Amino acid sequence: MSIGTALETLATDLPVRVSAYDGSAAGPSDAGIGLRLLNPRGLSYLLTAPGDLGLARAYVAGDMDIDGVHPGDPYEALVLLLDRMRIRRPTPSEAVALVRGLGIGNLRPPAPPPQEKLPRWRRTLEGLRHSQHRDASAISHHYDVSNRFYEMVLGPSMTYTCAVFPTKDATLEEAQTYKYDLVARKLDLKSGERLLDVGCGWGGMVRHAAKEYGVRALGVTLSLQQAQWAKEAIDREGLGDLAEVRHLDYRDVMESGFDAVSSIGLTEHIGVRNYPSYFGFLRDRLRPEGRLLNHCITRPHNQDQDTGAFIDRYVFPDGELTGSGRIISAAQDVGFEVMHEENFRRHYAMTLAGWCHNLQENWDECVAEVGEGTARVWGLYMAGSRLGFERNNIQLHHVLAAKTDEQGNDGFALRPTW
Incomplete structure (x- = not known):
């Protein structure tokens, strides 16, 4: 299964053009803003940390680019994604098919980008929360x-x-x-x-x-x-x-x-x-x-x-x-x-x-x-x-x-x- 096909399966409304390293794409071809998934590590980020954290990891690591906006101000892309992008939760059978199609190896979490702090519960070596x-x-x-x-x-x-x-x-x-x-x-x-x-x-x-x-x-x-x-x-x-x-x-x-x-x-x-x-x-x-x-x-x-x-x-x-x-x-x-x-x-x-x-x-x-x-x-x-x-x-x-x-x-x- 291609990444584009997976997106088309789950996206009820895709307002941007998404293209992937496997040559597949999804979304309107004339969209002014596009997301480009550049490599398998980016896909692993998206699959292992869904939501804003996975997207942020892929983007910060340089594994995903946003076309149509400047990286110093991706405001217009965020407005479009927030207002129109809807990704539904897959059914159990769809989830199995997606994992098989995209490769189970992509469910192995990559190391986060160096800009990322440890999760809150793992910061105990730095002391109790809000200690000096x-x-x-x-x-x-x-x-x-x-x-x-x-x-x-x-x-x-x-x-x-x-x-x-x-x-x-x-x-x-x-x-x-x-x-x-x-x-x-x-x-x-x-x-x-x-x-x-x-x-x-x-x-x-x-x-x-x-x-x-x-x-x-x-x-x-x-x-x-x-x-x-x-x-x-x-x-x-x-x-x-x-x-x-x-x-x-x-x-x-x-x-x-x-x-x-x-x-x-x-x-x-x-x-x-x-x-x-x-x-x-x-x-x-x-x-x-x-x-x-x-x-x-x-x-x-x-x-x-x-x-x-x-x-x-x-x-x-x-x-x-x-x-x-x-x-x-x-x-x-x-x-x-x-x-x-x-x-x-x-x-x-x-x-x-x-x-x-x-x-x-x-x-x-x-x-x-x-x-x-x-x-x-x-x-x-x-x-x-x-x-x-x-x-x-x-x-x-x-x-x-x-x-x-x-x-x-x-x-x-x-x-x-x-």
Whole structure:
């Protein structure tokens, strides 16, 4: 049995042209987008890890190509496959025929591509889930790729979190600056105040607060490469008297009495069961009437839901998402007064489109920097995430909260000033 015949047996609607190394094909011959299966290893990936993991393995390993789109931005292919492609489960007799026809040897799983992290249950050698050692390993897997690679994908702002677009025609850089300033205004930062930025990345919020508001800002990150880049940027911009970035777990910050805490893109990494200790720790770093801005990716519901094998093994190992309601409840339960929340879902879709554009424009240099397999991971992940935000499968929320004093004062104006 040819691979094309197998596909025609199971596909109820095949919107793309699929061609295989055995010379067979399936799907419309005039399709603008095509999948090319290049070798038997690619077939083994598809057969032994069905769903998004098998497809990802074949694509990342270079055993399958997508025609009609750029690997830096395969968004249009993903839209087409999600909207129209339907593969039904074979009957027992069909399954036997398929195995015989395609060859039982193809059911032997090949080794995963080197970009793939071990499955969650096999990471015990790195420590218990969300222990400091294992969190450091997970963060390094995602963020210690290459600072040069991130410069090409993220742009000059070096900001790997959702931008906020003041208008639809704003540039990505304008939107990232606007995001930092919105966070600063929500926190009502003033000259001379102290800010703690947990999960600070390359120091964008720390540098913005110091430069634009005269704030003494401390940022911490588990990524050594991020910390090194941020320190160089602080020195280059002459902000050393106000801004500092440390290579440090946020749980090891000993200082307290901060006027404000910003957490921009950290909560996704800490684990839902750790929310009480996380928000409790941030509360204890604040002075009375101090303020917290929590910015993180969320679900559109508050139920438990796995991130999926591709995201867990290739992108965010041990990452966990939940709804804004659960985040708000956790903050309230440790004593925060929640003042405001806001959803930036559509803004993240626009941000990801901008990053994919940058990856596509700098594709050859990105591949030279990190290898084609890793570059393919990023194109697939960012395009797929863009689609997830557009379809309301994931969201991005700001939660603004205050640590009230003993008299219940929260330090905010009667109406928002931002």
